[in-house]
Amino acid sequence: MSLTRILACAVLVLSVAACGNTSGQNAGLNQARAAISGLFAKAPPRPNLRAQVTPEALAATQTGLIYLDLPSFNADSFLTPIGRNKSVHTWGTADGTQVSLDRGIITATKGLATDLVSAGLAEVRAAVRGQRSRATRVHRYYNGENQIILRAFVCDYGRTSGVAGENLAGRFTATRVVETCSAGGGGTFQNTYFLDSRGTVRTSTQWVSPQAGYAEIQLLKEQ
Amino acid sequence: MGHRYRFASLAGAIGLSAFATAATPQSGVPAPDIWERPSSNTFGSPGLIEMPTAHQRKDADLTTTLSAFDGVQRLTFDFQITERLSGVFRYSQIFDYFGNGSYYDRSFDLRYQLVDETDVLPAVTVGLTDFGGTGVYASEYLVATKTFGRVRATGGIGWGRLGSRGGFENPLGALSDRFKTRGPSATGIETTGQPDTDDWFRGDAAFFGGLEYAVNDRFRLALEYSSDNYTAEKDRGIFEQVSPINIGASYKLRNGIVVSGAYLYGTTAAVSLSYPFNFKQPRAISGPVDPGPIPVSVRASRSAHDLGWTEDNTRRASIHQTLQKVLPLEGMSLDGVSVEATQVYVRVRPEDSLPPARAAGRVARILTAVMPASVETFVITMVSPNGVPSSDITIARSDLEELEFAPDGTWQAFARSRFRDPYSGSLGVTYDALSGFSPNFDWGVGPYVSSSYFDPASPVRLDFGLEGRARWEPVNGMVFTGILTQRFAGNRGDLRESDSTIRRVRSDANIYIGTSDTQLSRLTADYYFRPGKDLYGRVSAGYLEQMYGGVSTELLWKPVDSRLAVGAEVNYVKQRDFGVDFNFQDYEVATGHLSFYYKAKNDFHYQLDLGRYLNEDWGGTLTVDREFDNGIRIGAFATLTDIPFEDFGEGSFDKGIRIHIPFSTFTNTRSEGAISRTIRPVLRDGGARLNVDGRLYEQVRDLHRPAMQEQWGQFLR
Numbered sequence: 001m002s003l004t005r006i007l008a009c010a011v012l013v014l015s016v017a018a019c020g021n022t023s024g025q026n027a028g029l030n031q032a033r034a035a036i037s038g039l040f041a042k043a044p045p046r047p048n049l050r051a052q053v054t055p056e057a058l059a060a061t062q063t064g065l066i067y068l069d070l071p072s073f074n075a076d077s078f079l080t081p082i083g084r085n086k087s088v089h090t091w092g093t094a095d096g097t098q099v100s101l102d103r104g105i106i107t108a109t110k111g112l113a114t115d116l117v118s119a120g121l122a123e124v125r126a127a128v129r130g131q132r133s134r135a136t137r138v139h140r141y142y143n144g145e146n147q148i149i150l151r152a153f154v155c156d157y158g159r160t161s162g163v164a165g166e167n168l169a170g171r172f173t174a175t176r177v178v179e180t181c182s183a184g185g186g187g188t189f190q191n192t193y194f195l196d197s198r199g200t201v202r203t204s205t206q207w208v209s210p211q212a213g214y215a216e217i218q219l220l221k222e223q
Numbered sequence: 224m225g226h227r228y229r230f231a232s233l234a235g236a237i238g239l240s241a242f243a244t245a246a247t248p249q250s251g252v253p254a255p256d257i258w259e260r261p262s263s264n265t266f267g268s269p270g271l272i273e274m275p276t277a278h279q280r281k282d283a284d285l286t287t288t289l290s291a292f293d294g295v296q297r298l299t300f301d302f303q304i305t306e307r308l309s310g311v312f313r314y315s316q317i318f319d320y321f322g323n324g325s326y327y328d329r330s331f332d333l334r335y336q337l338v339d340e341t342d343v344l345p346a347v348t349v350g351l352t353d354f355g356g357t358g359v360y361a362s363e364y365l366v367a368t369k370t371f372g373r374v375r376a377t378g379g380i381g382w383g384r385l386g387s388r389g390g391f392e393n394p395l396g397a398l399s400d401r402f403k404t405r406g407p408s409a410t411g412i413e414t415t416g417q418p419d420t421d422d423w424f425r426g427d428a429a430f431f432g433g434l435e436y437a438v439n440d441r442f443r444l445a446l447e448y449s450s451d452n453y454t455a456e457k458d459r460g461i462f463e464q465v466s467p468i469n470i471g472a473s474y475k476l477r478n479g480i481v482v483s484g485a486y487l488y489g490t491t492a493a494v495s496l497s498y499p500f501n502f503k504q505p506r507a508i509s510g511p512v513d514p515g516p517i518p519v520s521v522r523a524s525r526s527a528h529d530l531g532w533t534e535d536n537t538r539r540a541s542i543h544q545t546l547q548k549v550l551p552l553e554g555m556s557l558d559g560v561s562v563e564a565t566q567v568y569v570r571v572r573p574e575d576s577l578p579p580a581r582a583a584g585r586v587a588r589i590l591t592a593v594m595p596a597s598v599e600t601f602v603i604t605m606v607s608p609n610g611v612p613s614s615d616i617t618i619a620r621s622d623l624e625e626l627e628f629a630p631d632g633t634w635q636a637f638a639r640s641r642f643r644d645p646y647s648g649s650l651g652v653t654y655d656a657l658s659g660f661s662p663n664f665d666w667g668v669g670p671y672v673s674s675s676y677f678d679p680a681s682p683v684r685l686d687f688g689l690e691g692r693a694r695w696e697p698v699n700g701m702v703f704t705g706i707l708t709q710r711f712a713g714n715r716g717d718l719r720e721s722d723s724t725i726r727r728v729r730s731d732a733n734i735y736i737g738t739s740d741t742q743l744s745r746l747t748a749d750y751y752f753r754p755g756k757d758l759y760g761r762v763s764a765g766y767l768e769q770m771y772g773g774v775s776t777e778l779l780w781k782p783v784d785s786r787l788a789v790g791a792e793v794n795y796v797k798q799r800d801f802g803v804d805f806n807f808q809d810y811e812v813a814t815g816h817l818s819f820y821y822k823a824k825n826d827f828h829y830q831l832d833l834g835r836y837l838n839e840d841w842g843g844t845l846t847v848d849r850e851f852d853n854g855i856r857i858g859a860f861a862t863l864t865d866i867p868f869e870d871f872g873e874g875s876f877d878k879g880i881r882i883h884i885p886f887s888t889f890t891n892t893r894s895e896g897a898i899s900r901t902i903r904p905v906l907r908d909g910g911a912r913l914n915v916d917g918r919l920y921e922q923v924r925d926l927h928r929p930a931m932q933e934q935w936g937q938f939l940r
Contacts, residue, residue, distance in 0.1 A: 020667025020692075083518025088628045096514015100628060107628055110515025110940070113891045117940075120630035138630055144504035145852035146578070148633060148936040 049076050053168040053220060064223035066091050067168055068099060070112075072213030081223050089223070099217070103128075104193065104201025106208060106215065114211035117141055117148055127157045128177050128193055128201070137181060141209060153189075155181035165194040167203040167218040172196045174203075181207075189214075255440040258370060262435065262443060262473055263481065263497040265290040266352065266360070267299020268311060268332060271433040271447040272469040272485045272493075274385075276377045277346035277368035279336050282306045283502040283851065290495030292487060293462040294318035302857060304849065307336040310859070312880060312902075313353075313360075314682065320359065320459060327679050328359050329904045338367075345369035352384070354418050359455070360384060363424050364431075377447075378432040382424050387452035388467055390427030401425070417868065417875050441475040445485075453488070464488035502855045505888040512891040516553075516584065516940070519591045519627040522620075526596035533564050538595070543655065545593050553577075553585045554893060556663075558606050558699065559654035567598050568652045570659075572606040576885075576893040578854075579605055580931050584938040587618050594620070604649045605926040609917055610660075610700040611751045611759055612645040613926035614783050627939065637935045642928040644783045646756045666693040671708065675715050675732070676902060686713030686736065690744075700752055704916075706745040710736075721907075725870050726810065728770075728837040729911040734801045735769055742803035744769050749917050757782045759919045768914040769803055771796040771837075773811075779919040781820075784928040788820040788920055792834075794913050812837055814913055816844075820920055822929055826850055828858070837911040840864035844877075844910065852933045854885040854897075862910030870909070877910035879903035 053067065068091075069076040079091035079099060088107055092098040098110035102121050105128060109116045116139060123135035137153040158178045165174025174194040182188040189207035196202050202219045261278040264270025267288035269278055280286060286301040299313045311332035320326035330353035338347035345367040353360035366379030379385075382393070383405065395402040405426025406419070433447030446468070453464045466489030473483035481497040532538045543560055546569070550557045554577040559570040567590060573582035583603050590601050603616045622639050626632035671690040678684055688710040695703045716737025721730035747765035754760045759779040766772040773796030781788035793815035800806035816834030823829065830846040842864025850856045861878040868875040881901040886894040924930055 020665070020669070083520070085519060085521050085624065085627050090518045092515065097512075098515040098518075100518075102628070111512055113512050115940075117936075118628065118630050118632065140630065142936060142940075144501070146934065146936050146940075147852055 046074070049078065050168055058169060058221055061221055063221075064091075065221040066099075067218040067220055069216040070212060071216070072211070099215070101217070104204060104219070106206045106217075109208055109212070112208070112212050114209045115142065116208050124155065124179070127155065128179070128195075129199065130159055130177075133157050151183055151187075153181035153183050155179050163194075165196065165203060167220065169218070169220045172202060257373065257437040257440045258375070259440065260284070260499060262445065262483070263288045263301075263495070265292070265297065265485070265493055265495055267297060267301050267313060267497070268334065268350070268352070271377060271435060271445045272471040273449050273451065273487065274377070274431045274433055274447045275334075275348070275350055275364055275366050275379065276375070276435075277336070277348040277366045277379075278340070279303060279307065279309060279334070279348070280499065281501060283849075284499045285502060285857070286497060286499045288495055288497040290493060292493035293491040295461070309334045314677070315359070316682075317359070317461065319461060320455075327677065327682060329677060330360055331355050340368070340370060351423065354423070358419055358422075361419065361422065362386070362451075373437045375435040375437075376432075377435070378430065380428050380430055381450050382426060382428050383422070385431060385450050386427045386429040387454055388429055388450045390429045393424075393426060393428050395424055395428075443473045445471045445473070462488065463490045465490055502851050502857070503853075505853065505855070513893060516588050517592060519588055519623050521591075521624045522596045527599065528597065529595070530564055530597050532595045532597075539655065542593055546589070549589055549593075550586070553582070553589070555582055555586065557659075558610075559659040561652045561654045562594070562598065565597055566600040566602065567594055568602045568604065568649050568654070570604040570606055570612065570649065570654070572608065572610070574893075574895070575608060576887060576895045578893070578934045578937050579926050580934040581937040581940050583616050583618075583931070584940065587623055591620060591623055602649055604645050607751070607922040607926060609702055609749065609751045609922060610696065611753065611919070611923060612650060613923045614928070614931075615643040615645045615648040617641040617643065633936060633939050636938055637932065642783050642931070644756055646753055646758075650753065660699045662695075662697045664693070664695045666691070668692075673715065674900075675718055677904060678718050680719065681714065681717075684713070684715045684718060686715045687711050688713075688740075700750060702749045702751070702917075704745055704747050704749070705743075708742050708744050710740040710742075723872055723908045725866065725908050726838050728798070728810075728812075728908045729906055730908050731801070732906065735803060738801040739803060742769065743805070744803065745916070747916070751917075751919075754778070759923055761917060761919050763915060763917065766799065766805075767796065767916070770799055771913055772799050772807065773797050775913065775915045777919055779923065781920065781923055781927065786822045786824075786929050788924065790818040790820070790920055792816050792818065792918075794915065796913060812839055816912070818920070820924075822850075822924070828856075832912070836862075836864055836909070837913065838866065838908055840866045840909055842910060844912070848881075853888045854883075855888055856883040857881070864910045866909035872907055874905045874907065877903065877907065
């Protein structure tokens with residue numbers, strides 16, 4: 001049998017869609033196929049979510065709402081409350097992207113390709129409230145074997161009161177907290193929090209993971 | 224607000240980014256290591272151009288190298304087995320080595336690093352090249368490499384091929400005169416496959432060496448003095464060597480592929496491509512991301528005292544309905560629920576693609592949302608894909624509430640959970656009538672590709688076709704399976720004919736493949752059961768595999784928290800007709816093994832099988848695998864039986880390597896399926912085992928404590 005005929009048949013066979021009643025049966029193959037077609041497809045234009053936030057739209061929203069922007073992924077979305085455990089509120093999208101905030105500070109993410117498994121924030125919470133000027137952060141991540149690995153950071157804090165804060169829901173008088181963290185290995189990141197007069201973090205830019213980079217979070221409506 | 228649309232694109236973008244970005248957005252990232260990995264030589268080993276060097280690759284690197292020059296092509300797979308030990312499998316095509324066209328050579332190497340490089344000491348490595356097989360490249364060496372900033376200097380002493388230029392009397396001759404002489408080099412017709420230990424480090428020795436210069440972290444230059452005289456190649460007119468000096472350069476592309484070029488022997492140019500793939504850090508391709516789990520529902524304080532619901536049958540019915548609806552969405556099926564006032568038993572069967580530890584965590588989260596507040600203890604029974612209850616995991620609900628966002632919550636949850644054998648636990652539970660096992664029928668049709676390697680006329684042979692499968696489980700643990708394949712195209716039927724002089728229990732593969740395009744690969748009835756504490760049983764009957772049908776029975780002893788397991792398998796089978804239909808040939812055999820399995824703490828897994836093989840030969844198989852927590856496995860096996868090497872034929876005894884890479888290591892979702900290959904240099908008729916599906920150990924062990932512990936990082940994922 002000639003090589004061309006074998007190759008032609010291979011293409012034919014691989015292009016036959018697998019079928020059956022078992023949902024995941026050829027998920028790997030289908031995914032490979034989707035990845036290949038994705039290489040040639042143009043990304044659809046990104047609708048402007050920010051423009052959709054109007055006072056009327058917010059008034060009509062029944063639940064709490066945050067806006068999340070992940071510039072590294074070129075993606076943004078709205079999240080609603082889906083769970084609460086003591087001071088940690090978990091916000092999620094319908095497709096399972098989740099961000100858990102402990103008094104406004106990211107303590108875990110789920111459904112990103114590179115999640116923050118957990119962040120130890122005991123000292124950070126106090127520092128953002130202005131009760132200390134230096135704190136340690138311990139982040140946990142998955143490595144390539146799905147084992148949990150630790151990254152520790154030492155962070156310093158600077159506070160400025162009476163600055164103008166702004167998010168999509170409006171302007172407010174804010175205290176700005178700038179958190180500068182560095183790890184022993186040389187990595188650094190800088191988070192910024194804008195707190196309103198009640199001490200609630202309304203707008204922030206926080207570092208999530210090496211791949212996910214920074215997340216911008218705006219609290220548009222409280223629960 | 225139309226945000227559903229955004230979510231989809233968010234997930235897609237995340238997948239793409241995971242593939243494209245490795246760099247961090249941080250400043251102050253340490254400068255790249257200019258000597259991150261050693262260069263590869265044309266033999267695919269760490270080396271200069273043709274000579275070896277002493278540094279090892281990164282632990283768990285599988286480096287594939289393709290090199291070509293003047294009538295020679297080599298494809299090499301080099302696996303860093305441990306930090307110090309590496310093994311090579313090489314497939315070479317040498318034009319006219321033994322006359323009459325291309326000669327295909329398979330060779331194995333081993334390298335062991337004796338000394339790590341320090342400020343004072345160089346790295347020192349001892350290596351055996353082509354220690355089995357036909358010995359075309361047979362050589363041994365001891366090599367030292369020292370780094371001086373951007374320069375690496377290497378010097379070594381070689382034997383065999385590496386002692387053939389400028390050779391001197393073997394210094395090891397001082398130990399024994401035996402070292403002074405070496406047997407003749409390969410003739411290519413001898414019965415081989417056994418390590419040529421009698422020749423190692425024998426005969427003349429010679430020095431080799433060279434320098435490497437790293438211009439930056441991508442670009443390197445190399446210069447070497449080769450101690451290989453290429454006597455065999457020169458005699459056969461394959462290539463000329465006028466100079467022992469070789470020069471080369473290599474460049475690492477952004478995607479990790481290293482392209483090298485060299486000028487060899489003063490006469491010829493060589494090119495090679497090399498790519499390292501690290502099993503600990505597989506790179507995800509683009510695609511969707513698995514959704515996050517439902518958050519833990521925290522009970523209101525003091526609600527746990529309310530027991531009013533226990534009398535409410537509507538409430539119970541709704542619990543069952545919810546679980547039956549929700550668990551399949553998470554990739555599990557529900558085999559039973561039993562709700563008591565303060566405790567619930569849930570029996571679940573996770574799909575293959577779902578890591579059991581993650582399955583247990585997701586069930587626990589769902590139970591916090593579904594169970595009345597008084598239910599404090601969750602007993603989750605993990606059931607194997609074929610219906611064997613294999614472990615009871617007991618988790619306290621208040622621990623989940625406490626640990627959901629605790630920094631070290633995952634490991635504290637493991638420390639507080641309890642594993643038990645269901646035989647003395649949940650097996651005695653009466654499950655609520657409304658819940659529980661329902662007969663299931665699954666079927667599917669999809670494409671398949673099958674392959675054979677190393678046929679001298681065509682090194683890779685492939686078949687393509689469609690495969691239909693059906694599986695029916697009318698009662699828990701009783702499974703009927705049928706597989707029918709239809710080949711569309713391929714050339715595996717043209718495999719060279721067996722020259723085996725003993726009963727052809729496996730080597731007639733070409734006839735099995737070539738006789739009929741439509742094959743009933745499998746038609747079996749299996750029964751899985753629990754005969755006692757720590758014991759698992761299986762009885763299978765029917766057309767078990769392509770070449771054999773009959774009865775297969777198995778008993779496995781595997782305590783839930785043990786790293787050791789012992790199994791006994793007894794089969795009585797008959798060889799099937801070449802058409803792979805309902806008929807049999809006139810060959811019956813009783814075959815079976817006593818198997819010992821041990822999962823060590825350091826990623827390694829050992830299996831020893833002792834018993835009687837398909838050719839009525841008695842012996843044993845040792846299999847050693849390295850198993851990564853992401854599901855990738857790579858290993859090697861060898862079988863020795865009472866069939867003499869001469870009767871076995873080419874290769875002397877059965878051996879090979881096997882590799883298993885789940886698709887899910889390349890995706891951000893739980894994906895079914897895997898690339899799974901067993902590669903033998905040659906398939907013959909000694910030491911052949913029955914290929915029965917559904918062996919107990921593989922089903923049960925993933926649900927036991929040692930395996931769950933390695934995956935426990937995913938419990939709260």
